[in-house]
Amino acid sequence: MTTTALKARKEFGKTLASDIAHRLRNEIVTCQLKPNESLKFDALRLSFGASFTTLREALTLLVAEGLVVAEEQRGYKVAPVTLEDLHDLTHARILIEVDLMRRSIEKGDDDWEIRVISSLHRLARIEERAPEDYASNTEWKAAHRQFHEALVSASGSPTLLAMRNSLFDRAERYRNLSAMFRPHPRDKVGEHRALMQAAIGRKADQACDLIRSHIQTTSDNVAKYAAGVISAG
Amino acid sequence: MTTTALKARKEFGKTLASDIAHRLRNEIVTCQLKPNESLKFDALRLSFGASFTTLREALTLLVAEGLVVAEEQRGYKVAPVTLEDLHDLTHARILIEVDLMRRSIEKGDDDWEIRVISSLHRLARIEERAPEDYASNTEWKAAHRQFHEALVSASGSPTLLAMRNSLFDRAERYRNLSAMFRPHPRDKVGEHRALMQAAIGRKADQACDLIRSHIQTTSDNVAKYAAGVISAG
DNA sequence: ATGGGACATATTTTCGAAAATAGTTAGAAT
DNA sequence: ATTCTAACTATTTTCGAAAATATGTCCCAT
Structure with missing residues (x-):
């Protein structure tokens, strides 16, 4: 986790969720968020300033792209590198x-x-x-x-x-x-x-x-x- | 829209969202939900018995699979066939x-x-x-x-x-x-x-x-x- | 008739609280 | 000491209300 922003407004995409996905993707690709790092909602909410739901939607997108893995009922983490x-x-x-x-x-x-x-x-x-x-x-x-x-x-x-x-x-x-x-x-x-x-x-x-x-x-x-x-x- | 269930509980996957995605996928593939049909949240909520958020997550998954298309701020629809x-x-x-x-x-x-x-x-x-x-x-x-x-x-x-x-x-x-x-x-x-x-x-x-x-x-x-x-x- | 602007309605998008589930610690029985 | 269970805490998952945005309607000026 790097930034400490509290309230986030849209920058790139038209919906906040796609914008958050964009920023998350960037942090994962640049390894600011390290492989295997667990993505807890409380922490994400703090650094991205969005609610559970919005974050969840963004994470779902990244799971489909293979940058995040979801363990059902046990949250999300940055995809491992092997x-x-x-x-x-x-x-x-x-x-x-x-x-x-x-x-x-x-x-x-x-x-x-x-x-x-x-x-x-x-x-x-x-x-x-x-x-x-x-x-x-x-x-x-x-x-x-x-x-x-x-x-x-x-x-x-x-x-x-x-x-x-x-x-x-x-x-x-x-x-x-x-x-x-x-x-x-x-x-x-x-x-x-x-x-x-x-x-x-x-x-x-x-x-x-x-x-x-x-x-x-x-x-x-x-x-x-x-x-x-x-x-x- | 076909079924008229009011409250849905999990059947397949472990989370409700993945379960709804599963059922939605099936209805789209079998063309019970026709190509181009617009997927309004009120209607979906009625037939799948889940909330906005959960449905949204399921739809996000299907967008990634190419069965649904999202027009930002204007909702979702079944992917067209061409x-x-x-x-x-x-x-x-x-x-x-x-x-x-x-x-x-x-x-x-x-x-x-x-x-x-x-x-x-x-x-x-x-x-x-x-x-x-x-x-x-x-x-x-x-x-x-x-x-x-x-x-x-x-x-x-x-x-x-x-x-x-x-x-x-x-x-x-x-x-x-x-x-x-x-x-x-x-x-x-x-x-x-x-x-x-x-x-x-x-x-x-x-x-x-x-x-x-x-x-x-x-x-x-x-x-x-x-x-x-x-x-x- | 036609185009445009203001209001009303329909729909999507976002939020934070509440429910459900997993993980952890503490205490008792063996 | 160890294992089991029960209660507690941490965390995820789901919900429906509220805010934001788009769409439709009506009225007026031209």
């Missing part, structure tokens, strides 16, 4: 993201190309400005997320896209965890540029291979550097 | 189910084989007893669900399995819709048996082809027979 879960997650991510990538490359129009190019450009600029510790930079994280989102944004599969997004959040939590223990961030600049070029160049097979190994390598690195804090699978 | 959604759903289902099938065949142990064989046996028996209209038989539906669940049950991918399950529900709603208008059910007995034999015989490629065409053909049939009641994509 090697097993990381492998499961990585497998699902590769399966879905590769499919979305291929379809995006097939269907992408001019606007899609522009989204991909401009989001990569923004990412590169941020890396230039803060070359050392960009991976723990929230601005970089947002840009990184947007670049990957842009790549698959032309796939036209709302169902798989929604699944992809919640998997991305789960994976980002693991990345944040490993960033705490990793000496220096891996150089991803080249990988992202290659990804962009393959996508815009409509080289589907190549782009799919790149995204597959991008996800796999990231996952392997997490497993390597965060091994200490991750419970045994 | 050709576009059916295609999207079918694509996602094939992608995920084929992957799970392959991994189940790789990893499945003796217990898995037994689950597959016995669930097929039960399915076949039910079809023998009611050869005509088995597709609208709830007993058959449960057995059918269990057979397909058994096939992928050894995959060891909780994330993809959870996704598969909610996609299965969404697909079943479309099947129920088309069953209302279809003259006679397609003969699936042979398909299911072939699926079982390929799986148990560890012929992964063959089993994956079979499950792919099984899902695709079912979807095509739905599109054909339910075209009238499905909004244009």
